[in-house]
Amino acid sequence: MEKPTPPRRVTIVDVAQHAQVSTTAVSKVLRNAYGASPAMRAKVQQAIEELGYRPNASARGMRGQTYTIGVMLPDIRNPFFPEILDGLTEALRDTPYQVLLGPGGCNDAQAEARVTEAMIDRGMDAMVLVAPISSRSRLEHIARSVPTVVVGRHGHSDAYDTVSDDDLTGAALVVGHLVSLGHRRIAHIEHAETDPDRLAEMPNAIRAEGYKRAMQAHGLGDEIDIVSTTYTQEGGYAGAQQLLARSQRPTAIFAGADVVALGVLEAVAEAGVSVPGDLSVAGYDNTTVAALGPVSLTSVDQAGHHIGAETARLLLDRIRDRERPSAQVRLSPTLVTRRTTAPPPS
């Protein structure tokens, strides 16, 4: 017994025959286009349902639309991104658009380029680039071929819309909180950045800058103490080790990201220093890990859900009108205080 011929997929032609109309008519109904009477709409709708017809995205793509939105996520592990994604997909639920994710390599510009190119090749109707590390000129190159929203990166362009959180304010929130608890020797662990482009645009750099400004604003300019490592757990571990080796130890460490703070907590625990008794620790991103009971990390919340929703809005607006001037949305972070921050030892 041979396999019966694999059932060919139902096309618009089949629907047209079944409904006794032209393919043009079916297409019109599918797109809610002008020129189809209510009677015909009903007839075609019925045929569509009876046959279980689904439009072929490739064929649509050849005509210019795939109803697909590509989201480039640099690091799938970062627990902050799902929040954004939720906000985005929720806002797009009642549209015909489908979100597909491209896994960009962590901190790997080449992998990032591969994924974005692949998405452009696949005719995405729009793209969302979350915290891209690519150069600004590459971002503009991408935006020239497809409507693009850049999320979580400061510095805007005529070519693309942006949604970002005010990291300057976020850093100030942390410093303010620690100062109000009585801390003066507040250190910061940043992600080392050399590229001048990124130095001006990447959130990590902005957070470090915000830290400096806030310290100065509180008259603590002399206490500024920054360690440059990376935004990873290992980076936090190494950074904390450096800080603990200071002759004058800081009484508080502001880590530029939650993962960094976790590394700090590990190093600190190993060193036998108690948190928050001897040392306060704060993170950034308010990831789900920060909220966990055993961790309970003070952190800055970026309202990822809101970011995602705004992104969706900009996206749809731009698909509607590609020529509209580029928009920048800036959201405000909030501080979530938990059990890793307390007054300094007296």
Add this chain to the structure above:
Amino acid sequence: MEKPTPPRRVTIVDVAQHAQVSTTAVSKVLRNAYGASPAMRAKVQQAIEELGYRPNASARGMRGQTYTIGVMLPDIRNPFFPEILDGLTEALRDTPYQVLLGPGGCNDAQAEARVTEAMIDRGMDAMVLVAPISSRSRLEHIARSVPTVVVGRHGHSDAYDTVSDDDLTGAALVVGHLVSLGHRRIAHIEHAETDPDRLAEMPNAIRAEGYKRAMQAHGLGDEIDIVSTTYTQEGGYAGAQQLLARSQRPTAIFAGADVVALGVLEAVAEAGVSVPGDLSVAGYDNTTVAALGPVSLTSVDQAGHHIGAETARLLLDRIRDRERPSAQVRLSPTLVTRRTTAPPPS
């Protein structure tokens, strides 16, 4: 000053003209097809590079291949999945295939169906379904229209290949470990499941079954104590509360997933019970959270990377030959002991 006409994308026709050959020739070169002399290959390659040509995936899709592999992830937040993904993308790096992810709604069969349909509509060359909750008949329906590998679900089918971890063994590892530490009253928190299909196939159900069998094998059949909640942190919290309210408290809790264990740790900390002094806790999945210093959870490692690599292999094999008999790969988990398990209080 008007915008200059948006530069039309380079097509195979442009390449052909530029190289002074036919489009057929270019296509042959692109696909390494028979019938192109080395001289021609070189000429075409050069033209491709000079013009920066990239094939249009939609057009290719109309001819049957998109060079895209769709991966359905039920819950982007589950820190176990990125491991699989890494293994998968790494194994596919040197192939022309690109991985795109579809965000299935957490525990939402309808959302899952939407995403898989969308991927089929977009002409994916193959699909990977990670821990799908859909009914078996739906899985087979999917597999009938596109080569499919189902990951992390027991129970196989002629229609699709499977890669899964031996959850029976994994559960036995945990129970064995706890018994060898001296525990007898070992409780388990499972994810409630009623559907008979899923009861036989979902990893959570298998883990519960493995727990039971292992307890019996150790002569502890009378001590079997299962609480049914959900595989979430809240589920773990609630489950632990129930278990702590027992007149005879268990001395160890085996949570069916790491997230569940985190909820357990939270409830236990609130109740003032010390871990592992008064109570041992073990999880499953060995997620990155489990490894964190402040958590340090004993857990079962599923070798996600390996799973991903095997998935890629099966995928490529099946794309090559759709008629080959379906394959099942079963991998073995290992136990990672950390600081949440210790001998019971004497």
Add this chain to the structure above:
DNA sequence: AACTTTTTGGGCAACGTTACCCACAATCGA
């Protein structure tokens, strides 16, 4: 020298959809 076989290249139709047209009928305004 007269063949067969192999190599090399190109022409063409098709994949499923939609935008642009045009044709016809019905309705309207004067």
Add this chain to the structure above:
DNA sequence: TCGATTGTGGGTAACGTTGCCCAAAAAGTT
């Protein structure tokens, strides 16, 4: 009543790529 307008439906040519075919040239075989 006649011309103009509006509503309704369909025909057709792309979009970019590839698989199937055929033709000419080159190489090999008697």
